[in-house]
Each structure stands twice: as C-alpha cells, then as structure tokens.
Amino acid sequence: MARVWLFGPDINTDQIVPGRYAPYMLKDESELRRYPFIEHRPDFAPNVRPGDIIVAGKNFGCGSSREYAPLALRMVGIGAIIAPLFARIFFRNALNLGIPCFTADLTNELADGDEVELDLESGKITTSAGRVIHLPPPPLFLREVWAAGGIVPFYRQYGRFPGEVA
Amino acid sequence: MPTMSEQILSRVAGRPVRAGDVVTANVDLVMVHDSLAPGIIRILHQELGAERVWDPQRVAVVIDHVAPAASVQTAEKQQEVRRWVRAQGIPNLFDVGRGISHPVLVEEGLAQPGMLILGSDSHSTAYGCVGAFGTGMGSTDIALALATGKTWLRVPETIVVRASGTFGFGVGPKDLALRAARLLRADGATYAAIEWHGVEQLSVMERMTLATLSIEMGAKAGIIPPAGLDLTGPLVPTVDADAQYQEVVEIDLGQLEPQVSAPHYVDNVADLSDLGRVAVDVVYLGTCTNGHYEDMAVAAQILAGRRLAPGVRMIVVPASAQALQRAAADGTLATLLAAGATIGTPGCGACIGRHMGVLAPGEVCLFTGNRNFRGRMGSPEAQIYLASPAVAAATALTGYLTDPRAVMDGQPVVSQ
Numbered sequence: 001m002a003r004v005w006l007f008g009p010d011i012n013t014d015q016i017v018p019g020r021y022a023p024y025m026l027k028d029e030s031e032l033r034r035y036p037f038i039e040h041r042p043d044f045a046p047n048v049r050p051g052d053i054i055v056a057g058k059n060f061g062c063g064s065s066r067e068y069a070p071l072a073l074r075m076v077g078i079g080a081i082i083a084p085l086f087a088r089i090f091f092r093n094a095l096n097l098g099i100p101c102f103t104a105d106l107t108n109e110l111a112d113g114d115e116v117e118l119d120l121e122s123g124k125i126t127t128s129a130g131r132v133i134h135l136p137p138p139p140l141f142l143r144e145v146w147a148a149g150g151i152v153p154f155y156r157q158y159g160r161f162p163g164e165v166a
Numbered sequence: 167m168p169t170m171s172e173q174i175l176s177r178v179a180g181r182p183v184r185a186g187d188v189v190t191a192n193v194d195l196v197m198v199h200d201s202l203a204p205g206i207i208r209i210l211h212q213e214l215g216a217e218r219v220w221d222p223q224r225v226a227v228v229i230d231h232v233a234p235a236a237s238v239q240t241a242e243k244q245q246e247v248r249r250w251v252r253a254q255g256i257p258n259l260f261d262v263g264r265g266i267s268h269p270v271l272v273e274e275g276l277a278q279p280g281m282l283i284l285g286s287d288s289h290s291t292a293y294g295c296v297g298a299f300g301t302g303m304g305s306t307d308i309a310l311a312l313a314t315g316k317t318w319l320r321v322p323e324t325i326v327v328r329a330s331g332t333f334g335f336g337v338g339p340k341d342l343a344l345r346a347a348r349l350l351r352a353d354g355a356t357y358a359a360i361e362w363h364g365v366e367q368l369s370v371m372e373r374m375t376l377a378t379l380s381i382e383m384g385a386k387a388g389i390i391p392p393a394g395l396d397l398t399g400p401l402v403p404t405v406d407a408d409a410q411y412q413e414v415v416e417i418d419l420g421q422l423e424p425q426v427s428a429p430h431y432v433d434n435v436a437d438l439s440d441l442g443r444v445a446v447d448v449v450y451l452g453t454c455t456n457g458h459y460e461d462m463a464v465a466a467q468i469l470a471g472r473r474l475a476p477g478v479r480m481i482v483v484p485a486s487a488q489a490l491q492r493a494a495a496d497g498t499l500a501t502l503l504a505a506g507a508t509i510g511t512p513g514c515g516a517c518i519g520r521h522m523g524v525l526a527p528g529e530v531c532l533f534t535g536n537r538n539f540r541g542r543m544g545s546p547e548a549q550i551y552l553a554s555p556a557v558a559a560a561t562a563l564t565g566y567l568t569d570p571r572a573v574m575d576g577q578p579v580v581s582q
Contacts, residue, residue, distance in 0.1 A: 024232065
C-alpha cells in the first residue's frame with residue numbers, strides 16, 4: 001500500500017526544495033534526496049516510501065522552474081501527485097521526469113496517512129478500507145510519456161515530441 | 167483574429183495555430199543560467215546523447231544566480247559552464263556582473279519582438295516586454311531545445327489586463343502588476359498568456375516588471391505589445407481588435423493605491439494603507455522585476471538629501487551592468503549611497519536566498535522582487551513584503567511600511 005501525504009493549496013517549489021538546497025549549492029548532488037519539503041514538512045523525507053502519493057490542493061508546484069523540485073520527489077520514489085490544478089512548469093517537469101500527475105481534487109476524499117493502492121493505467125484508487133475512487137483518465141500523450149519513463153526516453157524512442165503525429 | 171501568442175506561435179510552428187492546439191515550434195533563442203546549467207549540460211550530453219547545441223548563435227548563457235560565486239562548489243560549477251560555452255562555440259556568455267539574464271538579453275538586442283524564447287528560469291516571461299513569447303521551462307525541456315532547436319507546447323488562451331488612465335504620483339508598474347495578481351490570484355492565469363494593454367507609456371524595463379510578474383499569476387507568457395519601442399524582430403505582434411480572450415481585467419491606473427504583497431504568497435495583496443504599522447529591518451531593491459535603472463531613479467528621487475532610518479539596511483542590487491552604469495553616470499548611484507544604501511554586484515542577489523543579503527529568523531524585508539514565499543530569501547522565519555521601488559525608498563526613510571506620497575509631501579508620515 002502507498003501512504004497518502006496531504007498538502008494544502010499553492011504549494012510552491014521553494015516549499016518543495018528551497019533554492020538554498022539546489023544541486024548547485026551542494027557538494028554531492030545525491031544529497032538532494034534528503035531535502036524535499038525540508039522546511040515545509042520535515043517529517044516527509046525521512047519517512048516517505050517508494051510509491052507513496054502526494055495529494056494536494058490547487059496550484060501545486062507554483063513558482064520557480066527548478067526541475068530539482070520534482071527531481072527530489074522522484075529520488076524518494078513518489079508514485080504520483082494528485083491535485084486539482086498544477087502550475088504549468090511543474091507539471092511539465094514532472095511529466096518529463098516520468099512522475100504521474102493526476103488532475104483531481106481528493107483533498108476532501110483522502111486524509112494524511114491513508115493507505116491506498118493506485119493503478120496508474122486505469123487511474124483507480126482503492127483505500128485500505130476498500131473504498132474506490134476513479135481518477136479522470138489523463139490524455140493519451142501524457143500516458144505515452146509516462147509509459148516511456150519520461151520525455152528523454154520518449155524522445156529517444158519516437159524521435160518526436162508528445163502530441164505530434166507519428 | 168489572433169491573439170499575440172497565436173501570432174507568434176503561428177510563426178514558429180510554421181502554420182496558423184489557435185489556442186488549444188498542441189504544437190511543435192522552432193525556438194528562436196534559449197537562455198541558460200548558471201544555477202541550472204550543469205544539470206542541463208549533463209542531460210544534453212549524457213541523457214540525450216547530443217554532442218553539440220543545435221545553433222550556438224541562438225543560445226545565451228548568463229551567470230547571474232550566484233554571481234560572483236559564493237562557495238567553492240558554485241565557483242567550480244561556473245568554471246565548468248565557462249569551459250562548456252567555449253567548447254560549444256557559444257558567442258553569448260554574460261559572465262559575473264553583467265546582470266540578470268532577462269534585462270541583459272533585452273539590452274543586447276538578443277530578445278526581439280515576435281520571437282519564441284525559452285529560459286531555464288520561470289521569470290523568462292520577462293521577454294514579453296519586447297513583444298516576444300518568453301516562457302520558463304525546466305532543465306530537461308531546455309536540454310531538449312538545445313539539442314533540437316524545437317519545443318512543444320499548447321497554444322495558450324489569453325487573459326487581457328487592460329489599464330486605463332495614468333499613474334498617480336508614487337504609483338507605478340509594480341502596483342499595477344500586484345493589483346492584477348490580487349484580482350487574478352496566483353493561479354488565475356495558469357496555462358494562459360497575459361496580454362498587458364494600455365501601457366504604451368512605459369519604458370521597456372518598466373514593461374519587464376509586468377512581464378516578469380505574469381508568472382506569479384501562473385501565466386505561460388506575459389506579453390506587452392511592442393508599440394512605441396522602435397524595435398525590430400521576426401514579427402511585430404499587434405493587438406487585434408477582434409481577438410478572442412478568455413477574460414479581460416480592467417484596472418484604472420488613476421485610482422490605483424500603492425499595493426503591497428504580504429507574506430507568504432504573492433497574491434496576498436492589499437492597499438498599503440490597509441496594512442497598518444509594519445516595521446522593517448531590510449529594504450532590498452533589485453531583481454529582474456524592479457532592479458532597473460528606472461527603479462533606482464525613483465528611489466533616489468525619494469531618498470535625495472535624506473538618510474535611511476536608524477537600524478534599517480538598504481541593499482540595492484542593480485538588474486544589470488548597464489543599469490548600474492547609467493545610475494553612476496547621472497548621480498542616481500551617488501544619491502543612494504549618500505542616503506546610506508549599499509550596492510551589490512548586478513545579478514539575482516538574495517532573491518533566491520543564496521547570498522548578498524540573506525535574511526535571519528524574525529527579520530522583515532521590504533523587497534522589490536517578485537516572490538515572498540516562506541524561506542525565499544533565507545530563513546523560513548523571515549517575513550517578505552513585496553512592493554514598488556517608491557514604497558521601498560519611503561520605507562527605508564521611516565523604518566516602517568510607508569506610502570511614498572506621504573514622504574514626498576514634506577513630512578514623513580508612517581501608515582497607521
């Protein structure tokens with residue numbers, strides 16, 4: 001089962017990884033895995049497990065273009081992010097890194113610490129209590145990029161950008 | 167009839183496109199800055215397997231995010247970037263002290279009307295100040311653009327912010343932009359472009375204030391029609407009377423009060439007069455949003471012949487070397503120094519909380535920049551208020567958040 005990490009609205013990339021913890025500022029860039037939500041939610045990085053899910057309010061990832069924010073989340077193995085609205089650059093960065101982002105508001109449906117199972121293909125969430133939530137299916141071009149593992153493997157495989165006719 | 171985004175993206179897509187279309191487009195210019203360059207270089211060569219950038223003439227590299235280097239790590243990474251620029255034959259490297267990428271690319275004539283410009287910095291919406299479609303992207307997107315000269319994007323809908331009237335004394339472009347953020351909120355323009363109409367009276371750098379703050383409403387681009395700027399480029403976009411807009415926001419400049427964005431969200435905006443007495447430790451004038459010559463000149467006008475309030479520090483970090491030189495040449499700089507302000511190397515400075523004015527816990531900063539997120543300029547326990555250069559200067563004189571119109575009337579008056 002994956003744990004749900006619940007966040008409020010307007011989580012900005014400075015909250016995900018402050019600029020002071022950018023790879024640029026680090027001796028060893030692999031340290032980045034220790035820093036997601038280092039100040040906003042210090043219990044996150046030590047306890048998050050691969051496959052865990054972030055459920056957040058609107059405008060998740062607003063602010064800076066820093067790809068190291070979603071990169072830090074990928075380094076700790078975040079399985080998916082679910083929010084009613086994503087900031088544009090964050091959404092692209094997450095897509096490029098192969099982190100599934102679903103556009104839906106589950107902040108009133110799920111609680112912090114809930115244990116759930118998420119089937120990425122169907123967008124079906126099953127809670128530990130057996131409740132089922134269906135996420136709206138993402139457009140095909142997003143699922144294609146997830147399936148390839150991110151934009152770089154997608155581009156290398158297909159030699160084109162998402163949304164272009166093959 | 168097309169919006170300015172549709173006009174520009176139709177040119178770079180090579181076919182007429184409309185809002186909602188997903189297009190692959192030719193990129194006119196890619197800007198890379200020091201903070202993300204090492205990662206972008208690694209993705210370009212190691213992940214994408216590209217040996218060369220697609221066109222060195224269309225790449226600009228700027229060392230502005232930690233300039234000059236503040237640690238051995240940043241110095242080594244800057245050294246690596248300089249070597250890479252030489253090896254790639256990229257002619258446009260703007261090194262330590264030249265300034266922040268956005269004003270520099272405009273001053274150098276690299277950013278032109280009608281271009282599609284990608285930057286590794288979210289405030290790349292800045293290039294809208296010359297009528298370009300400028301947009302920020304992350305490292306992987308930038309590396310892909312460097313490898314291929316192309317990118318993909320969805321043609322945005324457009325929201326118009328239509329200004330009417332003229333600014334009253336002590337009120338300016340920053341107040342207009344913060345007012346727009348107050349109305350549209352931080353996510354109000356997500357996936358859309360903003361067009362700023364009715365601002366032809368502004369200089370190109372004043373327009374940059376509007377363009378950079380467009381991202382703080384979530385916008386993909388923030389474009390001002392380049393009318394009146396005497397600039398040429400691949401296409402001069404124009405406002406089409408019949409263009410279809412998602413929303414039009416009207417703002418009467420004559421009615422505008424000084425606006426302040428209170429901690430910790432950019433859209434947490436109020437009239438300065440409603441904020442009560444806010445004591446300030448640091449006044450920081452700088453950034454791509456409000457570190458321009460015009461901004462220093464406004465501050466100097468208010469600070470002329472006066473001294474900072476006791477206990478207040480004022481740090482001025484010019485947005486570019488040109489802005490600094492102009493301020494030095496006409497006495498603006500001397501006025502600021504005589505008042506007790508100090509000057510940092512042109513660049514991003516403390517805007518990202520890395521050096522040149524990082525805040526301590528409990529400190530309050532009046533900042534002319536673009537983000538007041540918790541921890542943005544240093545300690546997460548610091549408080550950042552965003553306001554105009556005029557408010558910054560007035561506040562530096564009193565030590566409290568102060569309406570510039572009050573200090574210019576003769577007697578400094580602190581907001582109650």
